[in-house]
Amino acid sequence: MYRKLLALLIILVALASCAGNSNTSDTTIVDDAETAVSKKADKFVVEKTPAAKLKETLKEYTYSNIFSAKIPEGWSVSTGGTDWYLWVRIYDPQNPSLQVFKILSTTGILKSDRAKSFYQQALSISGDNYLYGSPSEMVVNETGTMVEFFEDFMDYIAWIAKFDPTFSGFEYPNISAFQEIESWDMNDFYSSISIDDKLIHGEYIEPLSQQRSEGIFSGAFTRGLSMTDPGYDVGFYIVYDVNGMTAPYGLLNEYQDLLSTIHKSINYTESFISTAMRNQQINFKSAQQVGEIMAQTSQIIIDGYNQRQQTYDRVSQEYSDATMGYDRYYDKQTGELYKVEHGVMDNYTGDRYELAGPDSQYYNLPVAGYIYK
Numbered sequence: 001m002y003r004k005l006l007a008l009l010i011i012l013v014a015l016a017s018c019a020g021n022s023n024t025s026d027t028t029i030v031d032d033a034e035t036a037v038s039k040k041a042d043k044f045v046v047e048k049t050p051a052a053k054l055k056e057t058l059k060e061y062t063y064s065n066i067f068s069a070k071i072p073e074g075w076s077v078s079t080g081g082t083d084w085y086l087w088v089r090i091y092d093p094q095n096p097s098l099q100v101f102k103i104l105s106t107t108g109i110l111k112s113d114r115a116k117s118f119y120q121q122a123l124s125i126s127g128d129n130y131l132y133g134s135p136s137e138m139v140v141n142e143t144g145t146m147v148e149f150f151e152d153f154m155d156y157i158a159w160i161a162k163f164d165p166t167f168s169g170f171e172y173p174n175i176s177a178f179q180e181i182e183s184w185d186m187n188d189f190y191s192s193i194s195i196d197d198k199l200i201h202g203e204y205i206e207p208l209s210q211q212r213s214e215g216i217f218s219g220a221f222t223r224g225l226s227m228t229d230p231g232y233d234v235g236f237y238i239v240y241d242v243n244g245m246t247a248p249y250g251l252l253n254e255y256q257d258l259l260s261t262i263h264k265s266i267n268y269t270e271s272f273i274s275t276a277m278r279n280q281q282i283n284f285k286s287a288q289q290v291g292e293i294m295a296q297t298s299q300i301i302i303d304g305y306n307q308r309q310q311t312y313d314r315v316s317q318e319y320s321d322a323t324m325g326y327d328r329y330y331d332k333q334t335g336e337l338y339k340v341e342h343g344v345m346d347n348y349t350g351d352r353y354e355l356a357g358p359d360s361q362y363y364n365l366p367v368a369g370y371i372y373k
Contacts, residue, residue, distance in 0.1 A: 250320025
């Protein structure tokens with residue numbers, strides 16, 4: 001009888017132990033006990049970042065035999081335009097600052113105010129809205145730069161939405177009050193034909209939520225079609241391979257890995273590329289070559305952003321922590337960086353976690369998670 005009771009007790013203890021260790025993969029209990037018996041153990045709950053949790057939900061989807069991409073759970077996909085003027089946006093509908101977008105090419109940007117006046121005058125004289133109505137409302141890019149393209153982004157979208165029915169129902173990326181933080185010249189396929197081929201780290205206001213946001217942007221600005229019949233150029237600029245990866249301000253560092261994974265996963269089908277090239281009379285050796293160029297550009301964007309001078313990041317991340325009430329601690333065992341609410345580790349006596357003070361090099365690391373007492 002005694003042996004049966006003892007066996008039963010052992011089974012119950014084992015079951016209780018299993019139940020107590022049923023944490024999900026998102027959280028871990030860390031016991032940072034000191035070797036000295038006189039010191040009290042510090043126990044913390046380490047939780048993955050929302051970005052890391054989302055990355056675990058990525059699944060690949062194919063959209064109408066046009067492209068495939070890895071999409072996180074709960075995110076949406078929207079497309080507008082056709083052929084080589086296709087726009088793709090992958091975004092979180094609950095937080096529209098979290099997004100990836102890609103534009104194969106876009107046009108309809110005038111080179112000067114003089115050109116715009118020409119079309120406005122032609123419209124007033126002829127009354128031909130079909131011929132002159134659209135160019136008379138085109139956006140002018142006076143500097144011929146990608147920075148100005150994003151500064152005028154909402155005006156440009158308004159023009160497209162009015163005059164191009166192929167964008168009906170498209171959920172545009174909304175970027176207002178754009179400001180360049182820093183930028184670098186790209187060295188990609190389009191560099192030789194561009195007047196401005198830039199990788200831009202910028203901030204903006206997301207108009208729907210009025211949320212301050214930041215992102216990584218790129219594109220190749222080219223002179224495009226020239227028309228000099230009136231004695232000056234009234235032709236259009238063309239912008240190739242426009243890309244964006246954005247997040248709420250201060251969280252780009254945390255979401256960069258997720259966003260870049262999504263961006264690199266966008267893969268256009270060979271049949272779509274072949275049809276688009278034929279319809280737009282674009283000369284490439286093959287659809288495979290186009291796919292390779294896109295993949296290379298995606299890697300150039302990520303590498304260029306990661307290799308830049310990161311002084312701004314440290315200042316930005318410190319500002320974000322101060323605003324949201326966080327400290328950051330470096331885990332010397334794992335080499336990972338964590339956000340910790342102010343005060344949680346005030347009485348911490350262990351030596352595993354090191355506070356990342358002002359101007360710390362640790363601020364250049366991506367945030368691995370959050371620590372709670």
